[in-house]
Amino acid sequence: MRIAAVIAALAALAVLPQLISPYYVTLVLPAFAYGIALLGFNLLFGYTGLLSFGHALFVAVGAYSAAVLTAKLGVKSLEAIMLVSALAAVLVAIPVGLLSVRYVRIFFGILTLAFGMLFHSFLFKFYNLTGGDTGLRVLRPSLFGFAFPNLDKTSFLVGPFYYYCLGLLAVMGLVMWRVVGSPFGLQLTAIRENRRKAEYLGVRARLFCMIAFAISAFYCAIGGVILAVNTGQADPDLAYWTHSGELVFMTVLGGFAHFFGPLVGAFAYVFLKSQLMSVTEYWRFVMGAILVVIVVVLPRGLIGIAHDAWAKVKRS
Amino acid sequence: MSAFFDILLGGVFHAAVLFLVAAGLQLIFGVQKIVNLACGSFYALGAYFGVSAVAFAVSVGAPAYLFLPILLVAGLALGVIGPPIEALLRTVYRRDEAFQLLLTFALVLMFQDILRFFFGANPQQLGDMVMLYGTLSAGTVLVPTYNALVIVASIAIAFGLGAFLKRTRFGRILRATAENREMSQAVGVNVGRVYATVFTLGTVLGTVGGALVVPTAAASLDMPVELVVEAFAVVVIGGLGSMRGALIGALIVGMMRALAIRYYAELEMLAIYVVVIAVLIARPAGLFGRPVE
Amino acid sequence: MGQGETLVTALVETVDVAKAYGDFVALDGLSLSVSEGELVSIVGPNGAGKTTLVNVLTGLLRPTRGIVRFKGDDIAGIGPVRLAERGMARAFQLVHIFPALTVAETIGVAVVSQSGKGLRLFRSVRRDAHVMQRVRGVAAIFGLEGKLDTQARLLSQGEKKLLDIASAFALAPDVILLDEPTSGVSSADKHGIMRTLIEAAHRAGVKAIILVEHDMDLVAEYSSRIVALQAGKVLADRPPAAFFSDPALIAAVVGKMPVKAAKAA
Numbered sequence: 001m002r003i004a005a006v007i008a009a010l011a012a013l014a015v016l017p018q019l020i021s022p023y024y025v026t027l028v029l030p031a032f033a034y035g036i037a038l039l040g041f042n043l044l045f046g047y048t049g050l051l052s053f054g055h056a057l058f059v060a061v062g063a064y065s066a067a068v069l070t071a072k073l074g075v076k077s078l079e080a081i082m083l084v085s086a087l088a089a090v091l092v093a094i095p096v097g098l099l100s101v102r103y104v105r106i107f108f109g110i111l112t113l114a115f116g117m118l119f120h121s122f123l124f125k126f127y128n129l130t131g132g133d134t135g136l137r138v139l140r141p142s143l144f145g146f147a148f149p150n151l152d153k154t155s156f157l158v159g160p161f162y163y164y165c166l167g168l169l170a171v172m173g174l175v176m177w178r179v180v181g182s183p184f185g186l187q188l189t190a191i192r193e194n195r196r197k198a199e200y201l202g203v204r205a206r207l208f209c210m211i212a213f214a215i216s217a218f219y220c221a222i223g224g225v226i227l228a229v230n231t232g233q234a235d236p237d238l239a240y241w242t243h244s245g246e247l248v249f250m251t252v253l254g255g256f257a258h259f260f261g262p263l264v265g266a267f268a269y270v271f272l273k274s275q276l277m278s279v280t281e282y283w284r285f286v287m288g289a290i291l292v293v294i295v296v297v298l299p300r301g302l303i304g305i306a307h308d309a310w311a312k313v314k315r316s
Numbered sequence: 317m318s319a320f321f322d323i324l325l326g327g328v329f330h331a332a333v334l335f336l337v338a339a340g341l342q343l344i345f346g347v348q349k350i351v352n353l354a355c356g357s358f359y360a361l362g363a364y365f366g367v368s369a370v371a372f373a374v375s376v377g378a379p380a381y382l383f384l385p386i387l388l389v390a391g392l393a394l395g396v397i398g399p400p401i402e403a404l405l406r407t408v409y410r411r412d413e414a415f416q417l418l419l420t421f422a423l424v425l426m427f428q429d430i431l432r433f434f435f436g437a438n439p440q441q442l443g444d445m446v447m448l449y450g451t452l453s454a455g456t457v458l459v460p461t462y463n464a465l466v467i468v469a470s471i472a473i474a475f476g477l478g479a480f481l482k483r484t485r486f487g488r489i490l491r492a493t494a495e496n497r498e499m500s501q502a503v504g505v506n507v508g509r510v511y512a513t514v515f516t517l518g519t520v521l522g523t524v525g526g527a528l529v530v531p532t533a534a535a536s537l538d539m540p541v542e543l544v545v546e547a548f549a550v551v552v553i554g555g556l557g558s559m560r561g562a563l564i565g566a567l568i569v570g571m572m573r574a575l576a577i578r579y580y581a582e583l584e585m586l587a588i589y590v591v592v593i594a595v596l597i598a599r600p601a602g603l604f605g606r607p608v609e
Numbered sequence: 610m611g612q613g614e615t616l617v618t619a620l621v622e623t624v625d626v627a628k629a630y631g632d633f634v635a636l637d638g639l640s641l642s643v644s645e646g647e648l649v650s651i652v653g654p655n656g657a658g659k660t661t662l663v664n665v666l667t668g669l670l671r672p673t674r675g676i677v678r679f680k681g682d683d684i685a686g687i688g689p690v691r692l693a694e695r696g697m698a699r700a701f702q703l704v705h706i707f708p709a710l711t712v713a714e715t716i717g718v719a720v721v722s723q724s725g726k727g728l729r730l731f732r733s734v735r736r737d738a739h740v741m742q743r744v745r746g747v748a749a750i751f752g753l754e755g756k757l758d759t760q761a762r763l764l765s766q767g768e769k770k771l772l773d774i775a776s777a778f779a780l781a782p783d784v785i786l787l788d789e790p791t792s793g794v795s796s797a798d799k800h801g802i803m804r805t806l807i808e809a810a811h812r813a814g815v816k817a818i819i820l821v822e823h824d825m826d827l828v829a830e831y832s833s834r835i836v837a838l839q840a841g842k843v844l845a846d847r848p849p850a851a852f853f854s855d856p857a858l859i860a861a862v863v864g865k866m867p868v869k870a871a872k873a874a
Contacts, residue, residue, distance in 0.1 A: 051413075051417065053417070099596060099597070102600060103600070106349075106351050106413050106417070109413075109414075110548055111552070111596070113548060114545075114548060114589060114592055115589075117585070118585075118589040118593075121584075122586065125584075125586065178730070178731045178733070181733045181734060181735065182729050182732055182734060183726045183737075184728060184729060186718055186734050187718055187721065187722065189707070189709075190710065190715075190718040193707035193708055193709055194705055194706070194707050198707075199688070199689040199690045200689045200692075200699055200705075200777070201698075201718050201719040201722055201776055201779075201780060202694055202722035202723055203690065203722050204690050205690070240541070241541070241544070241545065242424070242541055248414075248418060281432075282432070284425045284426070285433075288422040288424070288426035288429075291422035292404070292422045292426075296404075296407045296419070299411070
């Protein structure tokens with residue numbers, strides 16, 4: 001039943017550009033980006049139990065790598081860009097992770113927040129390298145070697161790039177599905193539930209947390225690349241701690257205890273935010289209020305609500 | 317030589333204000349185990365409200381020497397927001413820390429727009445109020461009187477806080493509840509009231525800090541999110557939950573900031589984070605914190 | 610014994626082990642050994658050093674003096690993960706579970722880590738027939754096969770205890786250390802639990818059991834040897850018959866003659 005739902009969703013997303021206006025289609029692209037990023041983030045949060053308030057750092061690494069590669073080094077292949085960006089993120093994740101996974105719970109959150117802001121201030125201050133406040137431009141990459149020179153920006157984005165990202169999301173989703181169903185994934189959940197007991201059962205907690213951290217960085221960077229290509233821009237705000245907070249918000253909105261929660265959360269958040277922004281200038285207040293409601297009343301997120309509703313339907 | 321004193325003064329002044337916010341953070345964490353991401357929002361609220369209070373005072377012709385007390389009172393008055401917010405946080409006490417953190421993050425989001433709504437998008441400041449207080453001189457060193465007064469006020473508050481925690485009955489109850497909530501409850505302590513009081517106290521420390529700083533810095537919408545970062549650097553260096561850590565950490569961060577601003581502006585926050593990381597490598601719990609699992 | 614003769618090699622042994630915390634001496638020159646086929650009970654009043662000894666035996670604490678060996682290798686301070694890898698498991702007095710994981714998943718964690726499959730990232734656990742078979746096998750020994758898909762937090766207290774111990778057994782350890790496994794269990798059930806444990810140990814291929822117990826009836830019934838501690842030293846190290854026929858010893862350790870041993874004496 002689940003497979004059918006996933007296929008249906010993918011099919012719906014595939015035909016979406018034919019059904020709605022380009023404006024809305026360009027909204028789906030950030031949803032794809034965050035969907036991929038959150039798949040990685042939730043491996044660390046939902047499955048391993050480590051809440052990072054600094055993961056926007058890796059999204060920014062992805063975006064800035066894309067900028068440097070396209071605008072400064074003339075690399076056009078999106079495949080190469082994604083690979084390099086993701087590896088760069090993993091490289092950064094290693095020292096950050098080594099220092100951070102010693103800690104659990106709140107200390108982990110604070111430390112990762114600090115690292116995220118360290119990177120942000122680096123991006124901000126070293127403007128010769130990073131463009132400082134204004135950031136860096138990201139040029140249009142080629143998809144599997146195809147440059148689509150005759151398409152303007154929007155047509156490129158809502159056309160070939162859209163389907164590329166949809167395919168990417170499906171592939172990366174499948175990979176993550178295998179990871180969480182693997183022995184490694186099982187042991188991550190054991191670490192989350194009771195780290196000490198997990199160690200007594202032979203689980204190498206620190207190593208596994210590091211690996212989960214690195215994988216999450218990988219996924220976030222890819223998300224960052226998509227965001228950067230979409231906006232044509234990489235700027236320091238991507239690394240700010242409130243952006244990390246948004247990642248957590250999206251994950252919890254969708255439901256962090258479920259594999260598809262973060263994906264649902266990414267789409268819901270992106271659409272909610274854009275709708276609110278067009279209706280009121282006080283959209284942050286509304287988003288904050290929604291987060292309050294989720295945390296206090298609906299902690300299992302949208303997927304949790306759907307499950308409860310389904311259970312009620314089955315009973316009646 | 318005067319450059320040295322300028323830096324020293326600037327650093328200590330900044331430390332004095334940071335200490336207030338950090339102390340508020342430590343208090344709330346120490347007793348309720350909640351890390352309050354909205355500490356910066358309270359700080360900004362204090363700053364904006366302070367500006368309004370003094371502007372009002374000016375408009376009714378109050379004399380300049382009353383401005384500092386007015387700022388203090390403005391900060392204290394904002395304590396009224398403490399109980400309702402604590403009541404909201406109470407709904408997630410028993411839950412995972414992630415939810416508590418997220419709830420305070422929600423507050424940050426909401427406060428961003430609350431501040432914007434009441435005070436507008438433009439930064440607000442008190443112009444040359446600092447000048448009105450004049451300067452003190454000790455030999456060749458000139459110290460703005462206002463800054464000196466704030467440092468003194470902060471030290472007084474630090475001592476007051478210490479005395480309160482160590483010598484008064486409520487202070488002892490507070491420390492006992494921090495150590496062991498169940499035990500306190502078992503001996504009849506009204507933990508709910510303790511939590512509400514502690515949270516309000518922590519909030520007030522933040523709002524007073526913001527109110528006191530506002531003659532020297534503008535109240536802006538960036539304040540809430542920027543201050544959190546510095547405040548967290550302080551508590552990480554000093555050790556989460558430790559008052560002494562808040563003091564020493566604030567001094568370290570304040571001095572580093574003053575040095576960086578003077579000599580190498582690009583490195584301002586970077587330098588602070590290098591120290592944070594160095595402290596964490598050497599002493600994972602911070603300088604005065606309790607060791608972590 | 611000469612050089613050329615075969616000795617019974619100890620599986621676990623400590624040689625003149627001491628542990629001091631500043632001025633306080635928790636263990637003071639303690640030597641004991643556990644060999645294959647034995648069930649050694651460690652007894653003694655609170656403060657005698659049982660917990661410290663157990664922590665040294667399981668590689669959690671580094672002794673300040675002396676050697677602690679497992680299967681011939683020095684294991685001082687190696688920590689829980691390496692201990693499990695080498696083949697010793699430990700079950701605690703307080704029940705530790707993975708609240709949200711099912712019985713199958715809990716046992717599966719141990720099976721997976723022990724089988725060296727821990728770092729597999731892309732193969733499904735559920736579809737690994739070998740793993741699932743072992744999980745079902747271990748669950749069956751402890752009577753939990755009907756609850757494989759139940760979350761641990763929904764089990765009864767007794768079942769949680771069984772699961773805790775079952776997961777330790779799933780490591781297929783050579784030696785298992787049980788820390789008051791029947792605490793919190795009603796007297797009527799204690800013997801049943803002990804028998805289940807011993808049978809499980811046989812089935813799982815466990816070679817030796819170390820038991821920390823206060824209940825002298827159980828100790829009398831099931832031990833092959835009893836080690837009594839007092840003030841960080843070994844007071845006595847004897848088989849049950851020799852142990853319980855010494856009233857002074859009993860008085861020092863417990864103060865009350867257990868029923869069965871009194872009948873036997």
